[in-house]
Structure formats: C-alpha cells, structure tokens
Amino acid sequence: MITLAWRVLGIAFSLAVAAAAALLWQVEPQTWAPDLSGFSGTLYAVRTDDLTVLMLAIVGVVASCVQVYSIGYLHGEPRTASYTAIVTLFTAAMVTVVVADSLFLLLIGWEVMGVCSYLLIGQYWERRDARAGAVKAFLMTRFGDVGFLFGIFVLGVAGGSFRISELEPSGSGLATVGTLLLLCGVVGKSAQIPLQTWLPDAMPGPAPVSALIHAATMVAAGVFLVARMFDVFVAAPGTLSVLAVIAALTMVVAALCATAAVEVKRILAWSTVSQLAVMFGGLALGTDDGRHAGLFHLLTHAAFKALLFLCAGVLLHQVGSATFAVLRRRARRGVLRKLMPVTFGTMTIGLAALAGVPGLSGFFSKDSVVEAAWHAARDGRGDTSWPAWLVLVAVLVTGMLTAFYCTRLWLWVFFGSPAPLGGLGAFEEEDLGDSSAVDAQEQPYHPLRDGSPWMLAPMVLLALATLVLGYAEASQLDPAVAGVTTLALMFGAVPAYSLWKRGADPRPAVLEREFGFDAFYQLAVVRPVRFAAGLVVTGDRDVIDGWVRGFGKAGTLASDGFRRLQTGNVQTYLTAAVLGVVALAVLAGVIAS
Amino acid sequence: MPLIVPLLLAVVLFCLGVYGVLARRNAITVLMSVELMLNAVNLNLVAFDAWRVDQLATGQTAAVFVITIAAAEIGLGLAIVLLLFRGHGHADTDRARDLVEAE
Numbered sequence: 001m002i003t004l005a006w007r008v009l010g011i012a013f014s015l016a017v018a019a020a021a022a023l024l025w026q027v028e029p030q031t032w033a034p035d036l037s038g039f040s041g042t043l044y045a046v047r048t049d050d051l052t053v054l055m056l057a058i059v060g061v062v063a064s065c066v067q068v069y070s071i072g073y074l075h076g077e078p079r080t081a082s083y084t085a086i087v088t089l090f091t092a093a094m095v096t097v098v099v100a101d102s103l104f105l106l107l108i109g110w111e112v113m114g115v116c117s118y119l120l121i122g123q124y125w126e127r128r129d130a131r132a133g134a135v136k137a138f139l140m141t142r143f144g145d146v147g148f149l150f151g152i153f154v155l156g157v158a159g160g161s162f163r164i165s166e167l168e169p170s171g172s173g174l175a176t177v178g179t180l181l182l183l184c185g186v187v188g189k190s191a192q193i194p195l196q197t198w199l200p201d202a203m204p205g206p207a208p209v210s211a212l213i214h215a216a217t218m219v220a221a222g223v224f225l226v227a228r229m230f231d232v233f234v235a236a237p238g239t240l241s242v243l244a245v246i247a248a249l250t251m252v253v254a255a256l257c258a259t260a261a262v263e264v265k266r267i268l269a270w271s272t273v274s275q276l277a278v279m280f281g282g283l284a285l286g287t288d289d290g291r292h293a294g295l296f297h298l299l300t301h302a303a304f305k306a307l308l309f310l311c312a313g314v315l316l317h318q319v320g321s322a323t324f325a326v327l328r329r330r331a332r333r334g335v336l337r338k339l340m341p342v343t344f345g346t347m348t349i350g351l352a353a354l355a356g357v358p359g360l361s362g363f364f365s366k367d368s369v370v371e372a373a374w375h376a377a378r379d380g381r382g383d384t385s386w387p388a389w390l391v392l393v394a395v396l397v398t399g400m401l402t403a404f405y406c407t408r409l410w411l412w413v414f415f416g417s418p419a420p421l422g423g424l425g426a427f428e429e430e431d432l433g434d435s436s437a438v439d440a441q442e443q444p445y446h447p448l449r450d451g452s453p454w455m456l457a458p459m460v461l462l463a464l465a466t467l468v469l470g471y472a473e474a475s476q477l478d479p480a481v482a483g484v485t486t487l488a489l490m491f492g493a494v495p496a497y498s499l500w501k502r503g504a505d506p507r508p509a510v511l512e513r514e515f516g517f518d519a520f521y522q523l524a525v526v527r528p529v530r531f532a533a534g535l536v537v538t539g540d541r542d543v544i545d546g547w548v549r550g551f552g553k554a555g556t557l558a559s560d561g562f563r564r565l566q567t568g569n570v571q572t573y574l575t576a577a578v579l580g581v582v583a584l585a586v587l588a589g590v591i592a593s
Numbered sequence: 594m595p596l597i598v599p600l601l602l603a604v605v606l607f608c609l610g611v612y613g614v615l616a617r618r619n620a621i622t623v624l625m626s627v628e629l630m631l632n633a634v635n636l637n638l639v640a641f642d643a644w645r646v647d648q649l650a651t652g653q654t655a656a657v658f659v660i661t662i663a664a665a666e667i668g669l670g671l672a673i674v675l676l677l678f679r680g681h682g683h684a685d686t687d688r689a690r691d692l693v694e695a696e
Contacts, residue, residue, distance in 0.1 A: 006656055543620070546669050563694045564694070565695060566692075566694030567690065567693055567694075568689075568691065568693025569687060569690050569691025570686060570689075570693070571614070571615055571616070571623075571686055571687070573613060575615050578611060578615065
C-alpha cells in the first residue's frame with residue numbers, strides 16, 4: 001500500500017519535472033529570489049535558462065523511466081517503499097541542484113544526492129560488496145565535497161555574492177583557487193581521476209539506480225556544475241587546463257579499464273567515467289562550442305547510458321548475474337539473443353550509440369566534441385592551445401577504445417561460440433560441449449524471457465530517444481570530422497571482432513587491476529586510517545576505560561570492609577548510632593569547655 | 594520540689610529505654626522500651642515547664658503532642674511486629690535479619 005503510494009508519487013513527480021521542462025522551454029532566462037531579508041533571500045534563489053530546461057528534461061524523462069522500470073525490477077522484493085521514496089528524493093535533489101541560483105541551495109541538493117546514492121547503492125545491504133560500495137561512494141564523494149564547500153566560500157567572498165547569476169567572472173588568483181576547489185567536488189561527484197574508483201564499485205546497487213546515477217543525477221551534476229558556472233571557469237584558464245588534463249587522462253584510463261572488465265555493469269560503469277570525461281573535455285576547451293558539445297553529449301549519453309543499464313538490469317534479472325562467465329553459459333548457443341529479442345535489440349542500439357556508430361545519437365554528440373576540440377586547437381585559446389590538442393587526441397583514442405569494448409561486450413554476451421569446431425573461447429567451460437550436461441545445469445534456472453512490460457516499455461522509449469536525439473544537431477556535422485571518428489571506430493571494432501572470432505580475450509594484468517588505484521588508496525589512505533582508528537580504540541579501551549574501571553574497582557574494594565558491617569541485626573546498627581551520638585556529645589562538651 | 598528530682602528520674606527512665614532497645618531480643622519489649630524513652634522526654638518537658646512557670650504552657654503542649662505521636666507509633670510498630678510474627682513465627686530481633694548483606 002505504502003509502496004503503491006510512493007510509486008504513484010514518484011512517477012507523478014518525475015513526470016511533473018519533465019512537464020516543467022516542457023513548460024519552461026524557450027522561456028526567457030529568469031532568476032527569482034523570495035522577498036526575504038538577509039541571507040534567506042539569497043539562500044532560496046532559483047533560476048531558469050536553457051541549461052536548466054535541458055537538465056530538467058533529462059532528469060524528468062530518465063527518472064520516469066527508472067521509476068516505471070523499478071516496478072518490474074523490484075517485483076516481490078523487500079524494502080520497495082523506501083527504495084521508491086529514496087529514488088524520488090534523489091530526483092528532487094537533482095532538480096534542486098538544477099534550478100538553484102544560490103550556491104548554498106545547490107550545495108544542499110548536491111549533498112542530499114550524496115546521501116541518496118549511498119542509500120540506494122546499499123539497497124541490498126545484506127551483501128557485503130553492496131555495503132562496501134556504498135561506503136566507498138559516500139566517502140570518496142564527501143572527500144571531494146570538502147573542497148567544494150571551501151570553493152563556494154572562496155568564490156562567494158571573492159565575488160561578493162553567493163548568487164550564481166551575480167558572480168562576476170574575474171581573472172584573479174582567488175577565482176582560480178575557488179574554481180580549483182569547486183573542481184575537487186566535481187571530480188569526486190563525477191568520478192574523475194583521482195576519485196574515479198567509487199563508480200565501478202557502486203555496481204552492486206540495483207540496475208535502475210545505476211541508470212539514474214549514471215544518466216541523470218549524481219555524476220551528471222558535476223558536468224552540470226561546470227556548465228552552470230562556465231563563465232567563472234573560463235575566467236580561470238589555469239583551472240580549465242587542469243580540467244583538460246584530468247578529463248584526457250580519465251577518458252583514456254577508464255576506457256582501458258573497461259576493455260578488461262568481465263562484468264557487463266562494470267564495463268558500463270567504466271564507460272560512464274570515460275564518457276563523462278569526454279563531456280569535461282568539451283567543457284575544458286573554454287569555448288561556447290565546447291560547452292555546447294559537452295552538454296549535447298550529456299543529453300545523448302543520458303539516453304543511451306540509462307538504456308544500457310536498464311538492459312543490463314534485464315540480464316541480471318533473468319540470468320541472475322551479469323558476469324561474462326555466467327552469461328556465456330547461456331549465450332554460447334545464442335540463447336540470449338533469441339529468447340530476449342527486445343533486450344538484444346535495445347542493447348544493440350545503446351551499445352552502437354555508445355561506440356559512436358554513424359547515424360546514432362552518440363556519434364553526433366561525440367563528433368561535436370571532436371569538432372569543438374579541433375576548432376579550439378586550431379584557433380588557440382589565449383596563448384595556449386595544448387589543452388585542446390590533448391583533449392582532441394584523447395577523445396579520438398577514447399573513441400577507438402570505446403568501440404573496442406562495446407563490440408567485445410556485444411559479441412561475448414549475445415552471440416554463440418565463434419571458436420572453430422571443438423575449440424573453446426574465453427569464459428567458456430569444458431563440459432559445455434555435452435548437451436545433457438548443459439541441460440542438467442540449466443534445470444534450476446527459470447526459463448529465460450524478456451522482462452515484464454514494466455521493464456521493456458522504458459527501454460523501448462529510451463532506445464527511440466537514442467535513435468533520434470542525434471538529429472537535433474545533425475545539420476552541423478563536419479564530414480571530415482565524421483570521417484576521422486568513423487575511422488577511429490573501425491580501428492576499435494575490428495580488433496575486437498577478430499579477437500572474438502578467435503575466441504580469445506586477452507586482458508593485461510595492469511588493466512585488470514585497473515591501474516592499481518585501489519591498491520594505492522588501500523596503502524596510502526585506508527591502512528593509515530585503520531591504524532589511527534586502532535590507536536584510538538586502544539586509547540579509549542585501555543587508557544580512558546582503564547581509569548574508569550580502576551576507580552570503580554577501588555571504590556568496590558574500599559567499600560568491602562563496610563559491607564561486612566551490614567549484619568542485618570537492627571540493634572547493632574542502633575548501638576553504633578547511640579555510641580556515635582554519645583561520642584559526639586562528649587566531643588562537643590570537651591570543645592565547649 | 595527541686596528540679597533535679599524529675600530530671601534524675603527522666604535520666605533513669607531514658608537509660609532503661611536505651612538499654613531495652615539495644616539489648617532486648619523480644620520485639621514487643623523493644624517497643625515498650627521506646628515508650629519508656631518517650632515518656633522520659635515527656636517528664637523532662639513537663640518538669641521544665643513547671644520550673645519556668647511558662648504562661649503559654651509550651652512544655653505541656655509538647656508533651657501532649659509526644660503522647661499522640663507515641664500512640665500512632667506504637668500502632669504502627671505493633672503492626673510491624675505482628676507481620677514479623679506471622680511471617681517468621683517469632684518476634685525475635687536477633688533472628689530477623691533478612692536485610693543482611695549477602696556474601
């Protein structure tokens with residue numbers, strides 16, 4: 001009953017957000033603050049402009065899809081009411097961030113999103129990896145948020161106002177410091193290097209939550225913030241160069257990690273990190289073209305990444321696991337593709353868009369980033385053009401790697417064995433050649449089928465969006481750029497195909513360890529903190545508690561003698577009292593005389 | 594009559610009472626000893642009242658109060674002794690040591 005109420009409320013709210021986006025479409029940019037004196041007037045300032053409308057549309061549509069999909073995904077599971085409520089709160093927090101004109105209102109939404117992501121990643125808290133992932137996500141984003149808070153202080157004090165619309169872009173050193181501090185929060189929230197490892201570890205959460213986090217809320221908030229405060233960032237070229245380096249590094253590293261991951265959701269998570277870096281690359285160019293391209297990519301990415309996570313959710317739901325090894329057991333004979341045609345079709349569209357196949361939305365948006373980078377590199381921004389060159393090269397390399405891992409994922413998950421007769425590919429087990437063994441193994445499973453209509457409808461909707469969204473900007477396509485990115489796509493897809501054809505899946509150890517970031521953090525942060533925590537525990541238990549226990553023990557020991565006086569014989573007590581009175585009287589007499 | 598005579602009598606009565614309360618084992622006797630002490634005090638009050646020739650008779654008034662309170666006290670005390678007897682089958686103060694400190 002409560003679940004139903006929350007579901008109705010959640011879907012209604014998401015649709016209302018989408019409707020608000022439609023109503024605000026092409027309305028003149030406005031800001032509004034309540035007519036309150038002092039700080040409250042600033043705190044609740046809101047605004048609307050093109051960026052707000054774009055983000056409201058993304059959040060509204062993706063959240064609606066996720067809410068509807070969740071009905072099917074969480075069918076018959078416990079805690080659905082709280083889950084739906086938190087998803088709604090999550091959406092509301094993102095809306096707060098989007099409409100905020102006050103830096104503090106933005107911060108409130110920003111932090112509420114952090115809490116919601118913690119709660120949702122830990123939805124299946126019976127599982128150890130879910131708990132660990134939730135804590136990791138919370139701690140790493142909070143770590144960045146410390147910088148974010150101080151960035152707000154610095155910018156607000158330096159600019160004389162905490163209203164974003166009133167912030168004067170100034171080239172002063174203070175502005176650079178402020179934007180760099182803001183960048184800490186952005187890097188944490190959007191999972192860029194060096195705080196990128198929480199996003200792949202957040203995968204034990206439910207698939208629709210991953211879709212929401214990766215497409216519309218949370219990680220998109222970082223991109224949104226840079227776009228929102230673009231003037232301030234442009235006025236601080238040092239910060240933009242740092243952002244360009246972070247973006248270039250992240251997009252390549254994350255894409256490389258994705259090529260070695262062996263679980264569908266983990267690959268998608270790494271691809272999110274990589275694609276977010278592409279958006280940051282566009283923003284870091286510092287040109288209006290770049291900002292436009294970055295936001296366009298945010299839009300198309302929201303559509304196809306939400307779609308891909310919802311598809312992965314169907315796989316998880318039906319097969320019980322999204323690891324390649326388990327999926328291969330079913331896919332070896334092409335079963336997945338035949339029994340789940342809708343999932344197969346929509347996921348193909350999503351992966352093609354992610355890889356940047358010509359004609360799909362991802363292709364257009366990625367090309368617009370490349371084009372903006374090319375223009376910025378050619379024209380130069382100020383006296384430096386190296387950040388633009390860096391972004392350009394990194395985006396092209398990433399496009400290649402993205403095509404590689406998308407092809408790899410698609411082939412290994414959905415297609416039958418490519419290996420020549422009798423040969424075994426990677427992820428495949430020896431005994432699968434025997435059909436009776438296969439049947440015996442498959443007995444415990446329920447028969448595979450596409451998900452319920454609740455799950456398929458949002459997927460189809462998002463697939464349609466993925467197909468058509470790109471044509472919003474298709475007329476501005478530069479044929480030369482399109483040729484280069486298509487070439488990069490071929491360079492990625494063909495090796496993946498040929499490897500699969502040979503049944504091989506080489507995974508270099510350094511990529512499987514994901515460049516050892518986690519191991520390094522374990523050594524540099526986790527172990528020292530654990531050690532310090534151990535010291536505190538020891539100090540509390542053995543030193544402070546030792547004193548407390550010692551005093552207690554001393555009191556007991558001291559009172560032991562007196563306890564023996566408690567004989568139970570009232571007359572003894574009375575005798576003692578009388579003797580005491582007599583003694584006192586004698587004493588009083590002696591003193592008086 | 595000189596003041597010293599009733600005072601000495603009161604001292605003797607009070608000491609008897611204290612001895613009874615502290616040393617006698619029968620609870621009823623203990624109560625009676627308490628009455629002795631109270632009445633020793635009453636004697637003192639009346640004696641001093643007479644000695645001072647107090648117009649307001651404060652001492653006598655106080656003595657009446659004490660007698661009243663003594664009546665209430667003996668009612669309560671006898672009830673306790675009765676319960677003790679019912680519960681334990683005796684009214685021996687030495688053996689009524691339920692509140693002894695447990696080892």
